[in-house]
């Protein structure tokens with residue numbers, strides 16, 4: 052069961068910016084929202100939007116949270132701060148290493164999720180992972196090829212690695228066996244951006260397409276911002292592809308997948 056409307060934007064970049072940052076007012080989650088017994092994973096949950104999302108999930112009683120960072124020190128600092136602010140002593144906060152520039156790291160990370168995220172005693176869903184927010188992302192200002200995979204780093208992080216991680220996490224989010232009565236489907240959310248709706252995607256007719264992202268000449272022609280925007284267009288293409296699969300059955304069991312535009316915000320690491 053898939054519902055998706057993926058249309059080119061009829062608004063300019065400025066129009067979209069005004070819509071998502073000025074005209075749209077945040078809708079608070081329902082007051083009775085309870086995430087007790089659930090496990091959530093947030094990639095790059097140690098800073099910026101991921102960190103703020105982590106705080107909110109914990110405020111709603113989330114029982115287990117995994118945040119990732121490439122730096123154990125940064126991850127620990129974030130976890131300490133989350134523990135201090137969440138006022139929920141029963142929540143378990145784990146910091147696991149994940150480098151989205153390495154396929155080995157992504158695969159190792161998923162294996163760790165499979166072996167260590169066992170269903171919690173108070174889990175209604177019977178799954179070890181209920182929510183995955185794929186938030187880790189970059190907007191590189193300069194062209195750089197990632198040595199480990201041979202791809203340009205913004206394209207690698209925001210699209211290729213995000214796609215791999217999303218696909219590898221689906222079975223975990225789906226769970227094994229018949230879901231328990233009253234449990235919600237697993238949820239996979241990818242942090243997108245409205246810039247993805249206004250990207251010119253000048254290299255879309257390149258054949259083959261993927262090497263065109265690793266071509267410095269193309270990058271310089273298109274500019275860093277356009278390349279970032281295209282990486283977010285590709286997130287929506289991924290979403291459209293995932294939507295074609297039968298991820299949720301007619302009883303609503305399975306995995307719900309979405310991507311969202313968070314609006315323009317400064318990361319929590321920004322100096323005030």
Ligand SMILES: NC(=O)c1ccc[n+]([C@@H]2O[C@H](COP(=O)([O-])OP(=O)(O)OC[C@H]3O[C@@H](n4cnc5c(N)ncnc54)[C@H](OP(=O)(O)O)[C@@H]3O)[C@@H](O)[C@H]2O)c1
Pocket residue numbers: 094095096097098099100101119120121122125149150151152186187188189208242243244245312313314315316317318319320
């Ligand atoms: N800020 C905005 O206005 C805005 C608007 C639209 C969309 N977004 C999207 O929202 C997401 C978060 O942005 P933010 O502004 O909150 O950024 P941020 O504060 O810079 O945080 C980025 C996070 O991504 C992680 N990350 C970066 N490269 C990584 C890699 N190779 N492997 C693993 N983790 C990596 C970082 O973790 P470590 O460095 O600790 O590993 C960090 O926690 C991104 O996907 C961004 O494109 C942001």
